[in-house]
Amino acid sequence: MLPSVVAMMIRTRGLTRHFTRHQQTVEAVRGLDLDVREGELVAFLGPNGAGKSTTLRMLTTLVAPTSGTAEVAGYDVVRDQRDVRRSIGYVGQGNGAGHQQRGRDELVSQARAFGLSRAAAGARADELLEAFDLTEHAGRPVSTLSGGQRRRLDVAIGLVQSPRVLFLDEPSTGLDPQNRVNLQEQVRRLHREQGTTIVLTTHYLEEADAIADRVVVIDHGVVIADDTAVALRSGLGDLVTLGLASEADAVTAAERGARLVPGASVERAGAVVRLRAPRASEAAAGLVTDLAATGVAIARLEVTSATLDDVFLELTGRSLRESDTAPTLEGAPA
Numbered sequence: 001m002l003p004s005v006v007a008m009m010i011r012t013r014g015l016t017r018h019f020t021r022h023q024q025t026v027e028a029v030r031g032l033d034l035d036v037r038e039g040e041l042v043a044f045l046g047p048n049g050a051g052k053s054t055t056l057r058m059l060t061t062l063v064a065p066t067s068g069t070a071e072v073a074g075y076d077v078v079r080d081q082r083d084v085r086r087s088i089g090y091v092g093q094g095n096g097a098g099h100q101q102r103g104r105d106e107l108v109s110q111a112r113a114f115g116l117s118r119a120a121a122g123a124r125a126d127e128l129l130e131a132f133d134l135t136e137h138a139g140r141p142v143s144t145l146s147g148g149q150r151r152r153l154d155v156a157i158g159l160v161q162s163p164r165v166l167f168l169d170e171p172s173t174g175l176d177p178q179n180r181v182n183l184q185e186q187v188r189r190l191h192r193e194q195g196t197t198i199v200l201t202t203h204y205l206e207e208a209d210a211i212a213d214r215v216v217v218i219d220h221g222v223v224i225a226d227d228t229a230v231a232l233r234s235g236l237g238d239l240v241t242l243g244l245a246s247e248a249d250a251v252t253a254a255e256r257g258a259r260l261v262p263g264a265s266v267e268r269a270g271a272v273v274r275l276r277a278p279r280a281s282e283a284a285a286g287l288v289t290d291l292a293a294t295g296v297a298i299a300r301l302e303v304t305s306a307t308l309d310d311v312f313l314e315l316t317g318r319s320l321r322e323s324d325t326a327p328t329l330e331g332a333p334a
């Protein structure tokens with residue numbers, strides 16, 4: 001029996017997975033506590049090897065937890081594997097679609113595998129082809145589709161059984177920027193129109209920012225931040241960079257900035273001053289006027305909002321863009 005109402009669509013407590021190979025242990029996921037409500041669109045963001053895929057594979061019953069618990073749609077991922085699988089769609093990394101099959105046939109056979117009649121399977125396939133702009137390519141063998149079209153077909157296949165939760169593992173990796181944006185739009189539309197709970201993994205900062213209601217930042221198998229992208233970024237504040245005509249002017253600007261911008265952290269390097277503070281952009285105009293009145297000439301002014309990469313840097317001391325290499329078994333954290 002499918003519980004129609006569950007308090008949380010996903011609930012994990014102390015979810016942990018170790019891998020042991022050649023007598024070395026990697027703690028891929030370490031004590032994950034996570035609650036995802038029905039209808040949320042959540043992105044797991046983290047560098048390669050952070051534990052995102054392993055988390056997804058536990059939630060989709062593909063990998064058993066070493067310890068801890070996880071429930072999906074009200075079902076335990078260890079005890080109620082069949083019910084979990086019936087409630088979810090899962091699109092793994094790479095292409096799941098068979099290469100010689102035609103796109104529409106692939107969708108129909110998946111739908112038939114889930115027990116739909118021939119007519120209902122055909123109707124569902126057509127509906128999904130339409131939703132993912134694939135109708136005109138429906139009769140082509142999957143091997144002839146472009147990377148973006150194939151990925152959209154993968155996501156469509158994950159939706160055949162109208163799952164309560166859709167898991168997407170790095171859906172846009174390997175796609176060019178245009179196809180990536182296109183896929184993101186389709187995912188957001190699916191979420192908006194159908195209200196499907198969606199959990200996806202990504203190591204693209206822009207993707208997490210653009211697509212998700214909520215960003216769970218994972219590093220070395222633990223959650224290091226969990227909030228909306230806006231809240232994560234605004235927690236760090238805006239960055240105001242002032243280029244001054246001389247070092248002496250920069251010293252004055254740093255002093256005035258520290259006084260005039262509430263809660264600012266101020267750094268000076270030569271003739272450049274950087275101020276970071278919540279809503280510093282609003283205080284920037286007042287600072288410019290103040291400095292002009294003091295006779296300090298500003299050669300350059302730049303105001304930028306924090307990015308998710310700044311958030312990751314603040315939390316870990318590493319840039320997500322730079323730390324994007326997979327740790328080896330030897331290099332993994334103990």
Ligand SMILES: Nc1ncnc2c1ncn2[C@@H]1O[C@H](COP(=O)(O)OP(=O)(O)OP(=O)(O)O)[C@@H](O)[C@H]1O
Nearest residue numbers: 019026028047048049050051052053054055327332
């Ligand atoms: N089957 C396995 N055997 C041994 N180690 C594994 C296995 N699967 C994952 N790992 C290790 O667990 C850690 C977490 O891997 P995981 O794939 O979950 O990270 P990820 O955040 O999804 O990375 P990516 O973005 O590269 O997919 C890595 O150090 C990885 O090498």
